[in-house]
Amino acid sequence: MTDRPSILVPIRVLEGESVPEGVSDLLANTHVVLLGYHVIPEQTAPGQAQMQFEERATNRLDEYEAIFEEAGATVERRLVFTHDGQKTIDRTISEHDCMAVLVPNATGPVEDVLVAVRGTVGVDRLSRVVAGVFGEMDASVTLYHVAETDETDEDVRTLLDGMVDRLGDLGMDAAMIETRVDRDRGPLDAIVETAESFDAVVMGETDPSLSTFVFGMPADQVADRFLGPVLVVQREPASDDSAE
């Protein structure tokens, strides 16, 4: 079997965010990196917030850790006081080598999963996350690709079949895997619309560009509009990451 993929679950622990229903079952076969974080204004030293809130935050994290462990996941946890939540999340992803980040929305039992496949880049990590999380569940997996105008049907077939094979190699039952292709649509809207009939979404992270700078990351936008849990598979970590 595959290794348990590490999935980051970031939770604003002191602002009423908690582990929503169904999420612990969703991640039952994974290694959960539970990140409780608290964003404080710049006027406040992180240590100051720590002195006051550490106990309360730790108690909450204890509860959440127990929930995940009960469901069968292995859990590693961090409590971070920060001025910059995004920096904390990014750092935790790279320090703990997380394959994906969960945007925790509530869900019932997960029966079908939509996997948005963008291109050959990242298919390997995407497959490992899908196989690791859903391989032992009885969930049907739909590989979904929005083709661009210059992509031939053959290109798309090769891409999706390749991924089905890869999932098969990782121990998944090919009978549970479907593929689906759409053309001539904005990928973002297409994903959100298609996702409506699914219980969970798995998608890749997009390379930062001008449009992601202006409109935000597509994964975040999907997570905002889709009401169920979204697993955002992270890019392969750069071999040499500088801190600036």
Add this chain to the structure above:
Amino acid sequence: MAEQPVDVEPAGENVAGETPAAEPEAVTDDTTIHDDDVELERTIGLVGGLAIGIGTMIGAGIFVFPGLAAENAGLAATLSFAIGGLVALLVALPTSELATAMPRSGGGYYFISRGMGTAYGAIVGLGLWLGLMFASAFYLVGLGHYASAVFAELGVGLPFSPVVGIGLLFGVALTALSIGGTENTAKIQNVVVGVLLLVLTVFLSYGVLDAVGVFGRGSVPEAFFSRGHFPVLTTAALVFTSYLGFAQVATVAGEIKQPGRNLPLAMVGSVLVVTVFYVVTIFVATSAFGADRLGQFGETAMVEVARDFLGLPGAVAILGAGLLATFSSANASILSASRAVYALSRDALLPRRASEVNLRYGTPHVALLTAGGPILVLVATGQVELLAEVASFLHLIMYGLMCVALIVLRRRSPEWYSPSYRVPGYPVVPVVGALASFGLIAFMQPASIGVGIVVMLVSYLWYRYYARDVTLKGDI
């Protein structure tokens, strides 16, 4: 990711039965790690650090002091600023070493309490807190002068001097803003500092070209030491307030990313940048008008200099820049003062309640109020020079003791002391730094020295009463 162990065990309890908070287990480039997997994120980069240092300093030296300094020392005020910059640099280097060894919140207070013990720490820590209040009050009075100059420019005649009133108003507004505001103030600070440096560079380049006669006027040749030699040193002591900002970088040392690299760069860099700006500013200002007339213009002399060069638009630009600069200096000092309160209450030298975080805004309202309140009283005095000198006095004591702490730590060389940046020219630099810091105090007005000594005495008595059993000294 180099992990640096932290091995200082504070102990004891204060009168209220509070004990110092536990020290973290390790310090990395990105976090301070406490046990139980609790981490404090470091989020301030090099630019942010430089902005804190330069932003705190540049307000005073350029927009408040030129007139006062020229009146006291003539053209030689340039030298006074250079001396101030040199002393600051001599202290900034040892401070950098201490900060890379102990990148924790509280800055100078932290280094001295760990290196030399609680008594020194208390005097410096409480002195730093009060010193920052004096500094804030000084900036606010300067801000008041600039705001009044705006009224004068608009031709609004007021029957009274609005300086103190405006200073008080801004003092209240700043305190309220820091308690209730959750906007990204650091980004604003970076932009403000960038704009200031740009405006000043344009203005000073024009001024220098003008002073050397490119535009056909040339400057009035004037005796360099027109007031004699001694005032150069007293003026240096007065204007030293313009160099207090680099230590504010150290008060947020616990939040600086890659502290081993960014702390020394931010501290030494900001001192070098502002020294150049100060010296050039005074040179340009005194060449434009001569020291006598410059002195008559008082706190807002730079507005007149700009008017002389560039007419009304110049005056307006410098007025705007002056408001911005004094405001950002006051703001940075109030925030640093609140960090100082946090560091003291963490170590049980002040009640734990003092650093309590407001549940609604997430800001340390008690610490900010204990800084903002006394500042208003100080602003009400309206004494620019006294406020500046007391602020300098209290900081200079800390600077001198930081140099001493460095020497003590180097000699004992405890296991936990492993700075990633080591001061060049040891032991000469810290020894000269300490002597220069204490020496500069001797040139202050007796009143400022008196107030400073009273503050130190009260700090010591507070320590004896409140926290005599607390030990903070590292194992050395």
